[in-house]
Amino acid sequence: SQQGEEDPQALSIQEGENATMNCSYKTSINNLQWYRQNSGRGLVHLILIRSNEREKHSGRLRVTLDTSKKSSSLLITASRAADTASYFCATAGDLGRGSTLGRLYFGRGTQLTVWP
Amino acid sequence: SQTIHQWPATLVQPVGSPLSLECTVEGTSNPNLYWYRQAAGRGLQLLFYSVGIGQISSEVPQNLSASRPQDRQFILSSKKLLLSDSGFYLCAWRDLYNTGELFFGEGSRLTVL
Numbered sequence: 001s002q003q004g005e006e007d008p009q010a011l012s013i014q015e016g017e018n019a020t021m022n023c024s025y026k027t028s029i030n031n032l033q034w035y036r037q038n039s040g041r042g043l044v045h046l047i048l049i050r051s052n053e054r055e056k057h058s059g060r061l062r063v064t065l066d067t068s069k070k071s072s073s074l075l076i077t078a079s080r081a082a083d084t085a086s087y088f089c090a091t092a093g094d095l096g097r098g099s100t101l102g103r104l105y106f107g108r109g110t111q112l113t114v115w116p
Numbered sequence: 117s118q119t120i121h122q123w124p125a126t127l128v129q130p131v132g133s134p135l136s137l138e139c140t141v142e143g144t145s146n147p148n149l150y151w152y153r154q155a156a157g158r159g160l161q162l163l164f165y166s167v168g169i170g171q172i173s174s175e176v177p178q179n180l181s182a183s184r185p186q187d188r189q190f191i192l193s194s195k196k197l198l199l200s201d202s203g204f205y206l207c208a209w210r211d212l213y214n215t216g217e218l219f220f221g222e223g224s225r226l227t228v229l
Contacts (some may be wrong), residue, residue: 033217042122042206042220043160088159092216103175104210104218106152108159 004032004072004089004107012113019076021110023089024069030092032065033104034074037086046074046087079114086111118143122207122221129228135180135194137224139207142188147209149190150218151182154204166190202228 004025013019023032031050035043049056049065049072056063062075076083086109122139129135141147148167152160162175164182172182179198183191190207207221 031216035218040204040223040225042222043208043218044220045217048217090218103162103165104150105162106160 004091004105006087006089006107006110008110009108010111010113012115013079014115015079015081017079017114019079019083019112019114021074021087021112023072023074023107025072025089025091026070027091029067032063032072033090033092034061034063034072035088035090035106037088037109039085043088076112079112081114081116084112084114118209118211118219120207120209120219120221122224124224125222127224127226129197129226131199131228132196135192135197135201135226137192137205137207137226139190139192139221140188141190141209144188144209144211146187147211149184150208150210151190151192152206152208154206154223156203160206164192197226197228199228202226 004023007022011019029051031048033048034046036046037043047058047061047063049063051067054065060077065072088106088109090104090106092104119142150165151163153163154160164172164174166172166184169184169187180194205224208218210218
């Protein structure tokens with residue numbers, strides 16, 4: 001399966017602390033994306049990292065990608081109560097292979113709770 | 117700018133009844149469209165995706181079907197709902213020509229009793 005798997009399933013921290021979530025996948029990818037979902041809402045795209053990139057930053061977010069280990073991590077620095085949500089990684093197939101063109105596969109997510 | 121609308125937001129249906137969930141996209145043409153299902157506390161399962169009118173790919177065999185009668189309209193249907201069809205259904209479109217990210221609707225929560 002190409003589906004990503006996030007770890008841990010749940011994470012509970014205090015405001016101001018950093019939160020790190022990990023994602024592992026099984027097949028070659030074109031890019032990996034991270035999404036956020038507030039309870040009962042649709043998902044919102046956070047950041048995309050391409051297979052030829054190793055690290056990317058966006059505000060308080062830092063994403064790393066290790067294609068040799070087929071893993072990625074999402075770091076949220078100086079967390080806030082408003083960061084409480086579920087976070088998902090999603091993998092997009094290797095376009096060169098063609099079989100999964102256009103499809104994104106999601107993991108089960110990490111439920112992050114940030115306490116004030 | 118592009119927007120995606122999904123309705124109804126909430127639906128309670130008896131077992132054996134039909135289902136129709138609708139999704140429309142505005143502000144873009146020929147989008148790739150997707151239906152995902154999210155069971156309680158679970159990840160997203162890709163159900164269907166479409167690259168154009170009348171072109172539907174099914175990811176998993178199931179009690180559901182999808183149709184794309186117009187370029188920016190994507191419909192999820194069932195003739196007879198099962199209890200296991202309960203879940204949170206999300207429609208999305210993908211910006212393949214720019215960032216490659218998915219844009220999601222607000223979801224439709226279906227409870228089958």
